[in-house]
Amino acid sequence: MTQTNQPTALAAEQQAHLHKTLRRFDIVFLLIAAVVGLETLGQVSTYGAEAFTWALVLAVFFLVPYGLIFAETGAAFSEEGGAYTWVRDAFGRPAAAVAAILTWITQPVWVGGSMAFLAAQTVSTYITPLELGSFGDYVFKIVFIWITVLAAIASLAKGKWLPTSGALLKVGLLAFFVLTTIIYAAKHGVVGLSAGDFSPTLLGLFGSVPILLFAYLGFESSNSAAGEMENPARDVPVSIFRSCATAAICYLIPIFAILLVVPSEDITGIGGLLDAVGTVYSVYGGAADVLLKITAIAFVYILMSQGAAWMIISDRMQAMTAADGAFFGGFFGRFHPGLGTPVRVNLLSGAVATVFLLVAMQVTGSGASIFAVVLTISISTFLLSYLLVIPAAIRLRTRYPERPRPFRVPVSDRGFALLGWLAFAWIVLGSWVAVFPGTLERLFGEEYDFREIWGVSQLTFEAFTLGTLACLMLLCAVGYVLGRPVRAQVRDLPAAGSTLDQHDDPAQEATR
Numbered sequence: 146m147t148q149t150n151q152p153t154a155l156a157a158e159q160q161a162h163l164h165k166t167l168r169r170f171d172i173v174f175l176l177i178a179a180v181v182g183l184e185t186l187g188q189v190s191t192y193g194a195e196a197f198t199w200a201l202v203l204a205v206f207f208l209v210p211y212g213l214i215f216a217e218t219g220a221a222f223s224e225e226g227g228a229y230t231w232v233r234d235a236f237g238r239p240a241a242a243v244a245a246i247l248t249w250i251t252q253p254v255w256v257g258g259s260m261a262f263l264a265a266q267t268v269s270t271y272i273t274p275l276e277l278g279s280f281g282d283y284v285f286k287i288v289f290i291w292i293t294v295l296a297a298i299a300s301l302a303k304g305k306w307l308p309t310s311g312a313l314l315k316v317g318l319l320a321f322f323v324l325t326t327i328i329y330a331a332k333h334g335v336v337g338l339s340a341g342d343f344s345p346t347l348l349g350l351f352g353s354v355p356i357l358l359f360a361y362l363g364f365e366s367s368n369s370a371a372g373e374m375e376n377p378a379r380d381v382p383v384s385i386f387r388s389c390a391t392a393a394i395c396y397l398i399p400i401f402a403i404l405l406v407v408p409s410e411d412i413t414g415i416g417g418l419l420d421a422v423g424t425v426y427s428v429y430g431g432a433a434d435v436l437l438k439i440t441a442i443a444f445v446y447i448l449m450s451q452g453a454a455w456m457i458i459s460d461r462m463q464a465m466t467a468a469d470g471a472f473f474g475g476f477f478g479r480f481h482p483g484l485g486t487p488v489r490v491n492l493l494s495g496a497v498a499t500v501f502l503l504v505a506m507q508v509t510g511s512g513a514s515i516f517a518v519v520l521t522i523s524i525s526t527f528l529l530s531y532l533l534v535i536p537a538a539i540r541l542r543t544r545y546p547e548r549p550r551p552f553r554v555p556v557s558d559r560g561f562a563l564l565g566w567l568a569f570a571w572i573v574l575g576s577w578v579a580v581f582p583g584t585l586e587r588l589f590g591e592e593y594d595f596r597e598i599w600g601v602s603q604l605t606f607e608a609f610t611l612g613t614l615a616c617l618m619l620l621c622a623v624g625y626v627l628g629r630p631v632r633a634q635v636r637d638l639p640a641a642g643s644t645l646d647q648h649d650d651p652a653q654e655a656t657r
Contacts, residue, residue: 152469180364186400186403199349207567215365219365329406399418528575
């Protein structure tokens with residue numbers, strides 16, 4: 146370990162402002178709130194019955210190895226900042242700065258560009274009309290963004306209840322939808338699906354895999370708040386396993402239910418789940434309209450809680466990135482002494498989300514087209530971050546063999562690496578087709594009408610996507626250069642062992 150990779154004095158100082166308020170219950174539902182995304186159900190279902198097949202394949206061959214490697218890594222390396230500190234300890238601060246900004250920027254871009262659009266479309270369709278681009282549309286979307294920010298600014302003891310209540314409501318809504326679908330199917334039958342409809346194709350692979358990866362990723366993100374957990378060594382592995390299992394169920398069963406009641410040609414990415422809900426609620430007769438409105442309100446609340454969960458998680462990681470001298474000069478690396486939250490980064494996230502919303506509103510096309518394009522940009526930045534985070538987890542296993550591992554995957558180092566590289570291969574595929582859709586399809590001789598699929602030209606799509614990535618890398622480079630004075634003030638640590646040793650709680654060590 147080189148001295149330059151040890152935590153800075155500012156990072157160590159901020160640890161004193163953290164409040165240990167996260168228990169296992171909180172961690173599980175924070176992850177479910179953040180990772181299980183209702184917005185992806187409709188988008189992936191547009192690929193028809195084979196979407197279920199690919200969701201099942203990814204659950205087995207991606208989610209399982211991914212969950213195992215990060216259950217071990219998250220329990221062993223439990224410093225506030227999560228993935229940033231893992232990449233820093235494995236590959237150094239420059240690489241960690243890139244991984245952190247790609248992970249962090251995903252959330253305000255996603256909240257401002259995708260979630261706000263989906264929430265507004267839901268309100269407009271099921272509650273009260275909101276014309277796209279109207280004053281009311283702008284106001285609603287901006288208020289939506291800043292409610293998620295305020296939840297992140299609040300102390301974690303209070304702010305965590307928005308994601309927690311949203312997660313509970315989300316699971317309840319999906320369960321009610323599935324139950325209603327069973328009743329509907331018994332009364333009216335279902336869309337005719339044959340075994341051949343579930344056959345996987347290259348078009349389905351390239352189209353659905355990025356969305357499914359985005360849906361299955363993020364379970365290690367709770368480690369961004371590891372310094373605020375009562376016992377991360379004990380709770381992180383259990384929380385990851387429980388939330389991974391819940392996510393698989395919450396994706397596979399509802400996707401199948403949507404396919405049963407809505408013809409694939411009628412499924413839209415922005416309204417897929419609620420389109421299916423509207424169909425099956427007919428079994429409730431005169432109460433259907435009222436139930437649909439209540440469901441729409443619950444849906445918007447769930448989206449808001451999901452955005453808040455990600456703001457809570459990712460903003461902490463970026464704040465620790467700044468405190469460690471890898472994102473500007475430490476201005477953003479401070480936690481509020483009373484609230485224990487990174488207020489400055491929270492406000493920055495809100496500003497970025499608002500700016501991205503305003504830019505996305507200028508893209509020509511329907512609300513569904515804008516939603517799909519911006520969702521894909523969020524997918525791109527998020528997936529690209531794992532090109533660093535997964536190799537870091539693999540390297541940490543062999544670089545720190547003496548590190549206590551409360552949970553250890555029962556395989557050799559080579560077996561652990563194999564699990565990691567399997568997950569990494571999926572990320573490479575997903576990243577490429579997210580950034581350059583249509584290229585692999587054409588390479589394999591498949592027809593691909595870009596404008597028909599995306600609703601915008603390929604030039605507009607690539608300009609938006611690559612322009613976002615270029616701006617990010619420039620921001621990352623400037624932030625890293627300006628963080629040099631903070632990096633110069635390194636906290637003295639013992640020469641041996643991980644940089645994280647000094648953050649271990651003696652009481653926590655006793656439980657290991």
